[in-house]
Amino acid sequence: MRLDSRSEAMRFTYAEAMTNPHFYLPLARAAEQAGYDSMTVADSICYPRESDSVYPYTADGSRDFLEDKAFPEVLILAAAMGAVTSTLRFTTFVLKLPVRPPVLVAKQASTVAHLTNNRLSLGVGVSPWREDFEVMGVPFEGRGTRMNEAIDILRGLIGGDYFEYHGQVHELPAVKLSPVPTRPIPILIGGHSDAALRRAATRGDGWMHAGSETAELDRLLARLHRFREEADTTDHRFEIHVISPEAYTVDGIKRLEDKGVTDVVVSFRNPYSAGPDTESLDTKIAHLQGYADSIIARLK
DSSP: OSSOOSSOEEEEEEEESSSSSSGGGHHHHHHHHHHHHHEEOOHHHHHHHHSOOOTSSSSSSGGGTTTTTTOOOOOHHHHHHHHHHHHOOOEEEEEEEEGGOHHHHHHHHHHHHTTTTTTTTEEOOSOOOOOHHHHHHOOOOHHHHHHHHHHHHHHHHOOOSSSEEESSSSEEEEESSSSOOOSSSOEEEOOSSHHHHHHHHHOEEEOOOOOOEEEEEHHHHHHHHHHHHTTTTTSSSSEEEEEOOGGSHHHHHHHHHHHTTEEEEESSSOOEEEEEEOOOOHHHHHHHHIIIIIIHHOOO
């Protein structure tokens, strides 16, 4: 089942996270030179000493792999990588939106997009960590409504005109931002829950998959399509960013294209491993270059 008809070729995103922060700028340059279209930028605010929160994307819900991992602030890192590249896009994967003040996020994102000539996409999600809300002074309850309103505010302010908002959570008098980008910033919704998929279908410019085997991805895509049909948004341009084992062969890429996937996200190590990342910068560049030579070059 194809979710969208589109004429563009598959786009390729390089993912690297929880590594030496000094690696990111040379990795961005290498990814651009190798032919990747974009690079993910991972977000994490802090690591709580004690937590009963469950991480939704590990088999046992463990969060231990995150301890002592470096997470540069997501939009600062995007701006830094944008300064040393000219074509590579940057996609937050994903920015924990409802724990942040939406006007400040709009200001930061508008600035990054303006300075990078529209090379920012905002992947956003609801943090799985109650502690993120606590340390930021934001109620955990009502986070879904807070998320929806924040997306509305981002869209309104990034447009550049005066914008006011009167919601259940947020009250905003008529204000406008400057500078703003010359094109809207794509807002992509991350998450596998029905709430996240519905949000993507009704409010998003696309959806970001957090990784799964093929059968589970197919199930998620079917639910996403159903929610888009219900929302009458199937005729809108819609990005689908996927992490899949099928992304590592030419035939697999073609199968993903047939499913309506627009962007594949590839990485070359297990990000959920405990302990420090011991790969050298040269090894990482060799991995991303090898994939570019064997897959991207054959498809572009």
